[in-house]
Amino acid sequence: MGTRVLSRLGPWCSRVFAVECDPNSDPVYFSLSKKPQTAHCSERQAFENIFGGAKSYSLHVCTDERFKRAMLYEELKSKFIPTLPRGCRVLDVFSFIPDVKNSLFRGFLVKGAADFPETASILDELVRRSGVSVCTYVQEEDSQQWWQHMRSKAEDGTEVTVDKYCVVPAEAPQHHPSTLNLIGNDVFYNVWDAYKVMEQCKEKMTEAYELLELVGQNLAQNKGGRFPIIAIEGLDGTGKTTLTRSLTAALNASLLRSPPECLSPWRPRFDSEPALLRRAFYALGNYITASQIATASQHAPVIVDRYWHSTAAYGIATAVSGRVENLPSPGSEVYRWPGDLLRPDLVLLLTVNPEERMRRLDLRGEEKTREEAELEANQLFRTKVEQAYKRAEDPACVVVDASPPPDQVLQQVLLLIKDKCHL
Numbered sequence: 459m460g461t462r463v464l465s466r467l468g469p470w471c472s473r474v475f476a477v478e479c480d481p482n483s484d485p486v487y488f489s490l491s492k493k494p495q496t497a498h499c500s501e502r503q504a505f506e507n508i509f510g511g512a513k514s515y516s517l518h519v520c521t522d523e524r525f526k527r528a529m530l531y532e533e534l535k536s537k538f539i540p541t542l543p544r545g546c547r548v549l550d551v552f553s554f555i556p557d558v559k560n561s562l563f564r565g566f567l568v569k570g571a572a573d574f575p576e577t578a579s580i581l582d583e584l585v586r587r588s589g590v591s592v593c594t595y596v597q598e599e600d601s602q603q604w605w606q607h608m609r610s611k612a613e614d615g616t617e618v619t620v621d622k623y624c625v626v627p628a629e630a631p632q633h634h635p636s637t638l639n640l641i642g643n644d645v646f647y648n649v650w651d652a653y654k655v656m657e658q659c660k661e662k663m664t665e666a667y668e669l670l671e672l673v674g675q676n677l678a679q680n681k682g683g684r685f686p687i688i689a690i691e692g693l694d695g696t697g698k699t700t701l702t703r704s705l706t707a708a709l710n711a712s713l714l715r716s717p718p719e720c721l722s723p724w725r726p727r728f729d730s731e732p733a734l735l736r737r738a739f740y741a742l743g744n745y746i747t748a749s750q751i752a753t754a755s756q757h758a759p760v761i762v763d764r765y766w767h768s769t770a771a772y773g774i775a776t777a778v779s780g781r782v783e784n785l786p787s788p789g790s791e792v793y794r795w796p797g798d799l800l801r802p803d804l805v806l807l808l809t810v811n812p813e814e815r816m817r818r819l820d821l822r823g824e825e826k827t828r829e830e831a832e833l834e835a836n837q838l839f840r841t842k843v844e845q846a847y848k849r850a851e852d853p854a855c856v857v858v859d860a861s862p863p864p865d866q867v868l869q870q871v872l873l874l875i876k877d878k879c880h881l
């Protein structure tokens with residue numbers, strides 16, 4: 459793999475690497491060079507922190523085929539990483555070509571592997587896997603420089619180093635590497651892109667096959683009727699269900715949701731699949747909901763409990779690691795509305811402070827999805843979801859303070875609807 463060209467994504471040695479040690483600080487960036495270069499003291503210290511101690515390995519999922527990449531990454535994360543001894547530390551590693559979309563390969567840096575002989579044999583097994591590349595990090599005693607050794611198996615089964623590069627400091631790119639693959643992996647901007655993902659797994663999942671059938675039956679209808687379409691968005695527990703019910707009664711409206719009810723039986727299955735499939739499931743759900751909205755809005759106003767903005771906000775916030783500043787800047791193309799999806803007339807984003815939201819969730823006390831559990835555990839994630847909502851464009855979200863009692867929130871929202879939709 460070392461000297462071979464990685465398909466259209468360029469040679470290995472032209473890549474930049476980022477190791478994430480802590481979600482609240484910048485990753486350590488490095489690139490590869492055939493010739494050693496002198497690193498500053500602080501840079502040497504940073505390398506010492508990430509590779510130092512007992513032998514370190516990095517594993518990279520290296521294929522530009524998105525389905526295979528998603529499956530392999532999930533397999534490493536859920537099957538392989540949990541088998542490592544507790545003493546090993548696992549950090550996220552990205553390898554990418556700066557500013558080149560879809561050039562990101564995700565992986566893991568396993569620190570302290572040499573302390574556990576069984577770890578080395580597990581990692582050596584991975585050298586054989588197609589689509590995974592395994593590197594080790596070695597410090598040369600005389601020069602204090604770190605070298606990345608690319609591992610491979612020879613024909614006779616013995617492990618060999620196929621290439622080695624000096625690890626040299628690299629500048630932080632303008633955009634965080636985790637933003638490079640968002641489009642087409644974490645957010646889909648047309649139905650066919652999500653459809654193609656689902657098609658790739660319809661052989662192994664009957665749910666995918668049935669979902670595709672449903673989408674096929676629901677695509678023809680995508681033009682709104684004469685009544686307004688109002689989407690209600692917000693983090694879990696902000697009061698969407700409560701408000702959408704009372705609004706529906708007050709406006710004599712139809713109430714719909716995304717994902718639509720007809721997908722509820724399949725949701726737990728897709729929620730436990732790799733992110734690519736999960737995101738494709740939610741994206742396709744919006745198109746089925748759109749077809750229901752198209753019919754319903756011919757007869758009455760339509761209230762939608764979550765719609766496209768949830769799909770995009772959760773997809774972006776899950777994929778972009780680390781700090782809120784790592785999100786794509788406002789105005790980025792990732793915050794646009796898909797051209798082929800029925801647009802609502804008004805989108806309201808309900809917001810409450812974290813303590814009140816937690817109080818409401820605790821009072822409700824239902825079973826949680828993976829996303830909900832993550833949201834509850836992680837304030838950083840919640841802030842990223844809310845920021846992604848706020849950056850959405852055309853239509854943008856109108857922020858509503860949902861902390862007053864339900865009746866007051868309803869009155870506030872009715873006034874907004876009267877003003878914006880003339881209802």
Ligand SMILES: Nc1ncnc2c1ncn2[C@@H]1O[C@H](COP(=O)(O)OP(=O)(O)OP(=O)(O)O)[C@@H](O)[C@H]1O
Nearest residue numbers: 693694695696697698699700818822862863864867
């Ligand atoms: N304005 C409000 N004031 C106080 N409590 C509220 C208010 N609105 C909703 N609640 C309560 O907060 C809890 C969560 O509300 P609700 O289920 O409507 O939120 P949600 O946004 O639909 O959540 P999810 O997205 O997880 O389905 C419920 O117990 C509900 O009764």
Ligand SMILES: Cc1cn([C@H]2C[C@H](O)[C@@H](COP(=O)(O)O)O2)c(=O)[nH]c1=O
Nearest residue numbers: 694716717740764768769772827829830
């Ligand atoms: C619609 C939609 C939802 N999710 C995630 C976000 C939430 O944590 C859960 C719960 O949704 P609920 O139906 O309101 O209970 O699902 C998502 O990730 N993408 C989506 O499109």
